Amino acid sequence: MMNKSSQESRVETISEQLSLFALNLKLEQIPISVCAQAKLHMLDAIGIGIASSHYDFAKNILHALMSLQESNDQHYQVLGVPNKLSMRDAILVNGTYIHGLDFDDTHAAGVIHASSSAMAALLSVGQRHNINGQDGLVAYLVAIEVASRIASAANGGFHEKGFHPTGLVGIFGATVLVGRIMKLTAGELTNALGISLSMASGVMEFLEGGAWTKRMHPGWAASSAVTACAMAKNGFIGPRNTFEGRYGLFNSHIDSSNLASLEKCTNGLGQIWEMQNISLKPYPACHYNHAFVDAAVTLRQENAFEIDDIKSIKARISEKQVPVVCEPQASKRIPKNSYEAQFSIHFVIATSLIKGKFTLNELENDTIFDPQILALCQKIEYEIDPKSAFPEFYSGEIEIQLKSGKSLIHREQMNRGSSANPLAKHEVLEKFYSNVERVMSHTAAKKFTEDFLNLEHEKSFINIMNQLKVN
Template sequence: MNSRHSIQLQAQTISQRLAAFTTHLKLDEVPQDVRERAKHLMLDSIGLSYATLKLPYATSTLAAMQELGTGEATVFGHRERLALRDAMLLNGLLIHSLDFDDTHARGVIHSTASALPCAFNLAEREDASGADLLLAYLCAMEVSTRIGAAAKSGFHHAGFHPTGLAAVFGCSLAAARLLDLNEEAARHAQGIALSMASGNLEFLQDGAWTKRLHPGWAAVAGTTAATLAKHGYIGPGAPYEGRFGLYALYLKTSPDAPDLALATHGLGETWEIDDVSLKPIPACHFTHASSDAAVALYREHRVSADEIERVVVRVPEATIPIVCEPVANKQKPANSYDAQFSIPYIVATGLLRGRFTLDDLDPAALTDKEVRALAARVTHEADPDTTFPRHYTGEVIVYTRDGQRLAHREAINRGSADRPLSNDDIVAKFYDNAQRGVSREEAERICEAVLSLDRQPARALANVLRASQ
């Protein structure tokens, strides 16, 4: 990091430091491999949006946004245009709805699902360059992931969805960047955003659709906060460390104190995108290692359902309330969202089918009698050797009726920063998902446009995404 940035980051509050960093950052200061990874993360998310186009929650949200009004902003994969913030909301939902999008492990946050809609739609409106879009996206990613990481998993413990809470701050600074705000205004944008940070985990109780709104809503709120700041609106000066700031207010029931230093440590020197994990299966990241362990046992032993007496799954203790409890709900998922957060269902599917894909979220798969019967025999316990939250560990132990004990452990979840998917893997995943909504030829045009983003206007990408339906 250059000396100018070093001086600027001596500011006292977190919001001042983040404002200084994002306001003055230049794209050529970002390592080339980080820029390339960023474009591939965007590609992954855009592919997911095409796999979601015709699903009920997507069509319902489009109808609701159209009722609120029209505009000129592009929605991924649609010819219809919406008002700026309504398009952000829907684009975030399209990316996040399948729960197949990227996750920052320490922040436990789906960062691209908010950062991309905010940067994309605002860059389109401002007629910004693709390079400016990419830089704004990078600013959002750095800030949102760091704000999430500083909570040390405490947001989840308190019943909040970190994506909704932390991402609003990253989006406020991405918007500030595209609106050309100065440091003071960017600081105010974060203070204003504090009043807009929201998102809870109540959807886990009954598979409600609300979680799907959280990333897009963060983009909406961050953009609103930055626009207010642009016009002189004053926000609190210490939105993070204040008496009623983010961490004091939202972590009252957390067993661990937040580490506020993580919010700004190494800004401009270490890049949080390097710690963003890509999902190899369409389910909560907390289930991935267990899923892979189950698939490994299927490939090695091919044990039938009738041969299995019971299954024990070891997972990080902090994830148990999310993917293992309440037990009755997890063993009999009522819908696709329940299934994506169900260790019993995902492990049973892996043991019997040797996979977990989008097809396993179809209604027919959810009611498969053999899978359901085995899921009822799946229990859980805390993993004593976990390295969570750095890794989302998982171990599956199968006890057979003839007395065998079969076990497989995944100490590092596939797709994590320490076991990453390659850029080529991401491209392959993009095509698998995008072709659920468009032809191979159209998917190729989208891929080319995203990966050449920094060499064209933002509206050029918008034209490709809007025309591809």
């Protein structure tokens, strides 16, 4: 009979390998540069969550969950507001807030916003267990590494089937984060990942009509991860072949014509850091549109022409990105709300050319329904870009044909914010200050930033959360 130590050393399934990695990783094994980048991404997520708190979608989900509160377990903070909720409801709301403005970071190859579910889980579970900052940092990183690899292994197959990896896959990253904090055994965490498979969810139907459901995907993933870990800790059994099984994640969620690369789930764990392949967003729009913001602004700044001088515009983009931001063209040219606008290459280009920028202010109704912008949208077509670096980078090229016959072209091969064209630290901090200015003074925001960037030296996660309290 195999003894206990032999059983624990046996690694067969992807879930087992991910569980051992998540539970055994130590801070000293992580490069200092990776930790520094992780803290900026964590800070960025918190700032976006606070910025979201005053939008209608944020108020509506908060009111919905407040209406369901029945217990006295309302101790967990919601970003940007004074309200507190039970733990899982606070996680659901915070995950919705962090992802709600489509301003959160993106892992390019996996096309996943893993920080939104990871941070939503960490803020509340870290508070519940009052972990120290070092444990919080490592827990966040294991979530990012696991979710990014699983999403990448699908080779775009999740999107092609209409699934949203941020929700579908985010739960697995959140599960290893929560499992580590709850001190699950490797066997329990393997079970938790298996249980999470039956909770994993997130579909792309939000693209039709600008629905709000995408916003809640990471919150649902993170709150479900807590449930899965609690069940596993109390002996509930989940499947072991969560990812590679006959009805596992990949066989059930991608077409057989687009086979997954299962080795990507575990390749380089602890040596190659996917954290370094995650892009911070300079603009509050689908990441596929970012290169086109910079291309449009550059063309406007470097050339003398009036908007009325434009005859037509071509946007060159990868074929893989077309279904998300280019089609159906009729509705992309006339967005009905801010969410449709964020996922319209036509609107983003037209707005950036006319306004010379793309910020949260450009998602207000006076811009979305601006007749000049909508008229310019009608002049924009897209075509497939054979030079695109997708999925490593989200390339974009714009060609403007003027009525004079002159042609203006600008190309962004590596989108700003990507690993090859990263935002500077001061740009990340400026984004954070701008996002939190409604609820925090600049002095308070700067103090929080200084403390958070020394996260590994913080002794109490509750102290971190206390700095985010809103009266």
